[in-house]
Amino acid sequence: MTPARDDFGAALERLKADRVSGAAQLGRQALIMLLNAAQREEAPDAGALRLTLLDRAQAVASARPSMAPLANLSRQWRQAVEAAVSDDPERLRQVAVDAADRLIQTVDTATQRACVRAAAAIGPGRTVMTHSLSSAVERTLGLLHGSGVRVVVTESRPLDEGVVLATRLAGMGVPVTLVTDAQMALAVPDANVVLLGADSLLPDGGVVNKAGSRLLALAAAEAGVPVLVVAESWKRRPAGLGEPVLEEMDSAEFGYPIPDGVAARNVYFETVPARLIARLITEEDG
Amino acid sequence: MTPARDDFGAALERLKADRVSGAAQLGRQALIMLLNAAQREEAPDAGALRLTLLDRAQAVASARPSMAPLANLSRQWRQAVEAAVSDDPERLRQVAVDAADRLIQTVDTATQRACVRAAAAIGPGRTVMTHSLSSAVERTLGLLHGSGVRVVVTESRPLDEGVVLATRLAGMGVPVTLVTDAQMALAVPDANVVLLGADSLLPDGGVVNKAGSRLLALAAAEAGVPVLVVAESWKRRPAGLGEPVLEEMDSAEFGYPIPDGVAARNVYFETVPARLIARLITEEDG
Numbered sequence: 211m212t213p214a215r216d217d218f219g220a221a222l223e224r225l226k227a228d229r230v231s232g233a234a235q236l237g238r239q240a241l242i243m244l245l246n247a248a249q250r251e252e253a254p255d256a257g258a259l260r261l262t263l264l265d266r267a268q269a270v271a272s273a274r275p276s277m278a279p280l281a282n283l284s285r286q287w288r289q290a291v292e293a294a295v296s297d298d299p300e301r302l303r304q305v306a307v308d309a310a311d312r313l314i315q316t317v318d319t320a321t322q323r324a325c326v327r328a329a330a331a332i333g334p335g336r337t338v339m340t341h342s343l344s345s346a347v348e349r350t351l352g353l354l355h356g357s358g359v360r361v362v363v364t365e366s367r368p369l370d371e372g373v374v375l376a377t378r379l380a381g382m383g384v385p386v387t388l389v390t391d392a393q394m395a396l397a398v399p400d401a402n403v404v405l406l407g408a409d410s411l412l413p414d415g416g417v418v419n420k421a422g423s424r425l426l427a428l429a430a431a432e433a434g435v436p437v438l439v440v441a442e443s444w445k446r447r448p449a450g451l452g453e454p455v456l457e458e459m460d461s462a463e464f465g466y467p468i469p470d471g472v473a474a475r476n477v478y479f480e481t482v483p484a485r486l487i488a489r490l491i492t493e494e495d496g
Numbered sequence: 497m498t499p500a501r502d503d504f505g506a507a508l509e510r511l512k513a514d515r516v517s518g519a520a521q522l523g524r525q526a527l528i529m530l531l532n533a534a535q536r537e538e539a540p541d542a543g544a545l546r547l548t549l550l551d552r553a554q555a556v557a558s559a560r561p562s563m564a565p566l567a568n569l570s571r572q573w574r575q576a577v578e579a580a581v582s583d584d585p586e587r588l589r590q591v592a593v594d595a596a597d598r599l600i601q602t603v604d605t606a607t608q609r610a611c612v613r614a615a616a617a618i619g620p621g622r623t624v625m626t627h628s629l630s631s632a633v634e635r636t637l638g639l640l641h642g643s644g645v646r647v648v649v650t651e652s653r654p655l656d657e658g659v660v661l662a663t664r665l666a667g668m669g670v671p672v673t674l675v676t677d678a679q680m681a682l683a684v685p686d687a688n689v690v691l692l693g694a695d696s697l698l699p700d701g702g703v704v705n706k707a708g709s710r711l712l713a714l715a716a717a718e719a720g721v722p723v724l725v726v727a728e729s730w731k732r733r734p735a736g737l738g739e740p741v742l743e744e745m746d747s748a749e750f751g752y753p754i755p756d757g758v759a760a761r762n763v764y765f766e767t768v769p770a771r772l773i774a775r776l777i778t779e780e781d782g
Contacts, residue, residue, distance in 0.1 A: 341678075365750075367653065367676040373755065380757030388760045390653040390750070392627075392677040392708030396742070396766050422678030428714040456682070464651075464676070469659065471666030474674045480682050 218247055218266060225273050225280075229459065229478075230371050232344045233409040233445060234321055237279035240270045241314045244287050248306030256299040263291050263306055275455035276418055276479040278410035278447035283313055286444075320442040321346055323493035328405065328440035329353035331491055336402040337362065339435075341394075342420035343371035344407020346440045351379060351405075360385045362397050366420060368463040368476060391422050395429040404430045406482065408441035411492075413449040415484030417441065418456070421477055427486035436488035443492040456480060504533055504552060511559050511566075515745065515764075516657050518630045519695040519731060520607055523565035526556045527600045530573050534592030542585040549577050549592055561741035562704055562765040564696035564733035569599055572730075606728040607632055609779035614691065614726035615639035617777060622688040623648065625721075627680070628706035629657035630693020632726045637665060637691075647672045648683050652706060654749040654762060677708050681715040690716045692768065694727035697778075699735040701770030703727065704742070707763055713772035722774035729778040742766060 221243045225236060247266045253259035267288040271281040290309035294302050328350040332338060334357035340347050341364045351361055361379055363386060366372035372388065379386040389397045398404065404426060408417035417423075417439050427437045447454060461474035468474045507529045511522060533552045539545035553574040557567040576595035580588050614636040618624060620643035626633050627650045637647055647665055649672060652658035658674065665672040675683045684690065690712055694703035703709075703725050713723045733740060747760035754760045 364678075365653070367651070367678050370752070373752070376758045377755040380755055383757075386758050388747075388750075388754065388758050390677070390707070390762070392650075392653050392706075392711065393761060393763055393766075395710040395714065396707055396763050397761065420678070421676070421682055424681040425678065425711050425715060428681065428718060429711060432714060461674075464674075466656070466659070468674065469663040469666055471669075472662045472672050472674050475679065475683065476676070477679055477682050480679075 217250065218243060222269055222273060225270070229369050229463070230343065230374065232346075232407055233277040233279045234317070234345045234407070234442060236274060236277060237283050237444070238314060238317055240273070240280050241283055241287065241310050241317065243270060244284065245307055245310035245314070248303055248310060253299055256297045256302045259299045259302055260291060264288055267291070274457065276409055276457045278454075279442070279445045282444050282446065283317070287313060317442065317444065320444065320493040321349065324440050324442055324491055325349040325353055327493070328438060328491045331438060331489065332403055332405065334358050336360075337400060339398055339401035339404050339426070340375070340406060341372065341422050341426045342366040342407070343375045344440075346442070347405050347407045348375060348378065350440055351384065352382065355382050355384050362387045362389065362401055364389055364391045364394060364422065364426070366422060367391055368465065391425075394422070394426045395432070398426065398429045398435055399433040401435050404435055404437045406437065406439050408439050408445055409479060410454055411441055411446045411490070412454065412481065413447065415487065415490065416481050417487065417490070418454050418479050418481055421480050424480045424482050424486070427482045431486055437482070437486055439482075439487055439490045441490070441492060443494045454481070503536065504529060508555055508559060511556070515655050515749070516629065516660065518632075518693055519563040519565045520603070520631045520693070520728060522560065522563060523569050523730070524600060524603055526559070526566050527569055527573065527596050527603065529556060530570065531593055531596035531600070534589055534596060539585055542583045542588045545585045545588055546577060550574055553577070560743065562695055562743045564740075565728070565731045568730045568732065569603070573599060603728065603730065606730065606779040607635065610726050610728055610777055611635040611639055613779070614724060614777045617724060617775065618689055618691065620644055622646075623686060625684055625687035625690045625712070626661070626692060627658065627708050627712045628652040628693070629661045632728070633691050633693045634661060634664065636726055637670065638668065641668050641670050645670060648687055649674050650677045650680060650708065650712070651675070652708060653677055654751065677711075680708070680712045681718070684712065684715045684721055685719040687721050690721055690723040692723065692725050694725050694731055695765060696740055697727055697732045697776070698740065698767065699733065701773065701776065703768050703773065703776070704740050704765050705768055707766050710766045710768045710772070713768045717772055723768070723772055725768075725773055725776045727776070727778060729780050740767070
């Protein structure tokens with residue numbers, strides 16, 4: 211076991227265990243892991259290095275099956291590594307590092323552009339309701355800060371990452387109201403718009419996002435409140451892969467002992483169908 | 497301050513503070529309070545006793561504004577006290593005790609009859625999903641125990657009374673699955689029927705029930721799963737009273753410190769509109 215291998219393995223475990231970061235943050239993290247692998251993995255020759263790096267890309271791609279971005283970004287990086295035709299391991303290493311660096315820049319630019327578009331679509335002085343913690347939603351709300359935006363945030367059980375978002379928004383001085391997930395239908399009529407992020411974009415126009423997103427979209431539809439989704443285009447799940455896997459986590463996350471004889475389910479993600487989404491905003495729009 | 501007055505005041509505070517019992521349990525509790533008042537309140541003559549008892553009825557009626565049963569049952573009891581035409585305080589006392597006792601029996605009979613009807617409507621071998629903790633739902637599921645019934649229960653934040661229900665059902669040997677409120681839309685397609693209780697029945701066929709009930713009904717509608725409501729007819733809210741009050745409780749119930757600058761809302765009840773309810777089952781049916 212080389213130190214590089216240890217580092218990668220530990221980072222991969224963190225990637226798998228991270229319950230708070232959204233797909234965009236994890237995608238960026240995965241690219242940094244691949245960049246580090248390109249810089250550090252030891253290998254006797256270019257062929258061995260290539261195999262190791264492709265193996266790393268595969269490990270990242272399959273780490274979080276509900277999150278298309280990990281598969282998409284690592285596939286793009288893998289293609290760059292595969293396309294490199296050098297017998298010089300240091301040259302291959304540089305190609306792989308450059309590819310990761312370029313993808314990170316692309317990702318950052320895409321996120322910023324999508325959020326600017328989303329903020330423009332919402333406009334000033336609105337009450338925005340959201341669920342869970344999406345880095346794109348947080349950034350969009352940050353862009354709207356100072357425009358008179360008000361925010362309603364759900365807890366997002368079991369780990370309450372909505373409380374994290376509420377804390378950050380309040381720290382910025384944004385007026386923010388926190389509600390339990392169960393109060394979604396009570397709270398959404400007070401909002402002008404629902405803004406969701408996405409962990410994956412589906413070929414049919416639906417999205418995969420944190421469990422509870424579909425409930426909020428259903429309540430919004432009933433209340434006549436439009437649902438916007440802000441996400442980067444590289445979250446698209448390719449067609450032909452069938453139904454997305456919806457990851458299930460340990461029920462220890464409930465935070466109390468599950469009673470004897472009770473089976474607890476802790477499915478993290480669900481689909482929001484296209485018919486409940488008024489507009490999907492990516493960096494590619496308009 | 498007489499001891500009787502102290503007892504009543506303490507019981508009234510418990511009635512107001514009780515966050516776990518449903519309207520049926522609280523209605524029964526209110527009748528017991530009125531029965532005790534009829535037995536114990538001191539008064540110099542029948543007129544003074546009558547005024548004291550009517551005052552007690554009024555205090556009970558307004559203790560929980562989201563719960564029509566308290567107003568309904570105390571009104572029926574008040575009418576019996578008002579109708580008593582005796583100058584003998586002991587005779588008046590007996591009328592009031594008998595009225596409370598009769599209402600308690602009526603209530604118990606009604607609950608049992610409604611639950612038997614609900615169990616028959618559901619039939620054996622079904623998967624039933626519910627939200628919160630309704631004594632009528634619990635009793636109905638108890639009647640179905642042994643018929644192959646399976647139950648899916650939501651936590652029901654903020655106080656997790658769904659966990660109480662799950663624990664009781666598991667103790668009876670009923671297969672039960674516990675999910676977070678956010679997983680309602682994920683879980684409801686596995687159910688054959690959604691069964692809800694009600695804190696009040698509205699004149700338009702809708703009901704008032706714990707926050708989250710409307711979300712579950714919306715998710716059930718989308719999944720094509722019928723929603724049954726089991727409740728006693730004395731939960732009907734009279735027409736002409738306007739919109740029901742939806743009680744809001746302290747956000748300390750969230751169980752963690754609300755972040756600085758964040759406004760937390762803890763509204764307990766919401767309406768489920770008639771269009772989302774396939775059938776309302778009371779003791780009066782069929």
